[in-house]
Amino acid sequence: MIDPLDFVQNAGIRHGRIPVADLARLHDLLFDKEGELIYQISGQFDKNAKPGLQLEVKGRIHLNCQRCLEKLACKIDLKTFLLLAKNEVELQQVDEDDTIDAILATPDLDMVNLIEDEVILSLSISSRHAEGECSPLKLKSIEDNLIDKKKTAHPFAALAALKKTN
Secondary structure (H helix, E strand, C coil): CECHHHHHHCCCEEEEEEEHHHCHHHHHHECCCCCEEEEEEEEEECCCCCEEEEEEEEEEEEEECCCCCCEEEEEEEEEEEEEEECCHHHHHHHHCCCCCEEEECCCCECHHHHHHHHHHHHCCCCCCCCCCCCCHHHHHHHHHHHHHHHHHHCCCHHHHHHHHHC
16 A cells, blocks of 8 residues: 555655466456566656656466457556546546546555556457467367257257157
């Protein structure tokens, strides 16, 4: 926990490593909980003398491919500047500008939650391997499963089977 405005005033710098296993909100998107993220946060003033946090996060995580459901290695290389809004009114004013990312400068900012938020926001909505990189056996299994479900899903499928046997 840091007081972000005090952190900026003192030109604070924090860095470290966070095991992926410690990022609970990220777990639903992951194939496994292996790896760690390396981060650095520094307090700075922007070109307009507004306080902000410069955040850099690097690492590698394993996501679920939405196409084949197998492991998808994802490189995290995130650099962002977050303007610190002193109150809700200032935050709303800044939010109107799509080119600026801002957060509310609460006196007890949880850096791990902030890092996790930024990583989640940086991920693709539908993560998948590049075309042709999915496991063909896994894709075939998924397709066969879907076809089997379609065959039995029709409400009259059982009647059609009975008709064929008579």
